[in-house]
Amino acid sequence: MYPRSELDARIRRLRRWMSRRGIDLSIISSPSNMLYLAGTSEAEVLVVPLDGDPYLVARYAFGDEIARERSPYHVEVQRPYYGTSGKEVRNPSVFDLLAERHGRVRKIAVDFLSSEDLVEKLRKRFKRGKKSAAIISLEDQLRRMRIVKSDYELGLMRESASIAIRAFQSLEIGVGMTEREIANRLEFEMRELGADGPSFPSIVASGSNSFNAHHVNTERRVGEGEILLMDFGAKYMGYCSDMTRTFYLGRPPDDFLGRYDAVLNAQLRALDYIRDGVPMERPDIEARKVLKEAGLLEYFVHSLGHGIGIDIHEFIRLLVGKGGRLQEGMTVTDEPGIYVRGWGGIRIEDTVVVGRNGGVLLTGELPKDPDYLRR
Numbered sequence: 001m002y003p004r005s006e007l008d009a010r011i012r013r014l015r016r017w018m019s020r021r022g023i024d025l026s027i028i029s030s031p032s033n034m035l036y037l038a039g040t041s042e043a044e045v046l047v048v049p050l051d052g053d054p055y056l057v058a059r060y061a062f063g064d065e066i067a068r069e070r071s072p073y074h075v076e077v078q079r080p081y082y083g084t085s086g087k088e089v090r091n092p093s094v095f096d097l098l099a100e101r102h103g104r105v106r107k108i109a110v111d112f113l114s115s116e117d118l119v120e121k122l123r124k125r126f127k128r129g130k131k132s133a134a135i136i137s138l139e140d141q142l143r144r145m146r147i148v149k150s151d152y153e154l155g156l157m158r159e160s161a162s163i164a165i166r167a168f169q170s171l172e173i174g175v176g177m178t179e180r181e182i183a184n185r186l187e188f189e190m191r192e193l194g195a196d197g198p199s200f201p202s203i204v205a206s207g208s209n210s211f212n213a214h215h216v217n218t219e220r221r222v223g224e225g226e227i228l229l230m231d232f233g234a235k236y237m238g239y240c241s242d243m244t245r246t247f248y249l250g251r252p253p254d255d256f257l258g259r260y261d262a263v264l265n266a267q268l269r270a271l272d273y274i275r276d277g278v279p280m281e282r283p284d285i286e287a288r289k290v291l292k293e294a295g296l297l298e299y300f301v302h303s304l305g306h307g308i309g310i311d312i313h314e315f316i317r318l319l320v321g322k323g324g325r326l327q328e329g330m331t332v333t334d335e336p337g338i339y340v341r342g343w344g345g346i347r348i349e350d351t352v353v354v355g356r357n358g359g360v361l362l363t364g365e366l367p368k369d370p371d372y373l374r375r
């Protein structure tokens, strides 16, 4: 369970925003937003009235008990009765319950404004005479709140990274293992070490498969004299880590080492620019300059990084042409990569906290030596 004081501070901040905007009621339905504000994503909605305590509405036997264990806030139970004929069915919706309780509100903020169906239903329930409550979006505000991490959140992300790294280091990866086998073992170890699970399906790409930036693991066996690219992360108490390493099984040839150094230099150069106040496109541009000097720019075909937190990809992208500025406490990935058809790929990725003088690695303990697996 998240500390109550941490959640209360987030709710207070949301309420201050509601009060400034004259919003009487906020309704949150996205699992990530709900987890952020209430410590659980097992309910149907989280309701935050401007006056009154926040509460969750969860379905009987479908999350109500879990929500009660994980959240310090009150849980209302929504329970259907089906009877034995269609006439007996009673299955009130969450919105029926809300309308009964908050029927007089004038302005509601929701995090599902893009879902026309839901908004229409809500509007109908909150109609008094001809007038319906105004419904506005909560998403920008929640984005502003979630994008900069608290010390508590950074602690969870650090632990998530630590679990993934320890899981990786407990593996004995050798020639002859299949990609799927390595991924399965890695994810098993993460769970053993206390992870909720992997933060996304782990990528293990061997040989020419490393060309696929988002490879789908196969039964291919890792061979001597080949690249092995692994992209993985853990989820711990709802928070993600994300990291990639590229190894070489056997003695790395010069063409591999030259390209590896270029990608690593690009990653380290970018890291210097992952700092407070810098335009979001700048680290990406710096990484591209390094790869350009090495004649590899054309092979860097994705963005340098993305925001990360409760969601594996959240809110921002570090990419040339994108607006906005980095702010201390944001968390992003730094992951330049090159993909040469017929040869393979190299990507090096860390999860990073935006700092005052440059990025602070959360995944720095994971070895970056491409020779590491030879030991």
Ligand SMILES: [Mn+2]
Pocket: 242, 243, 333, 335, 349
């Ligand atoms: Mn990533």
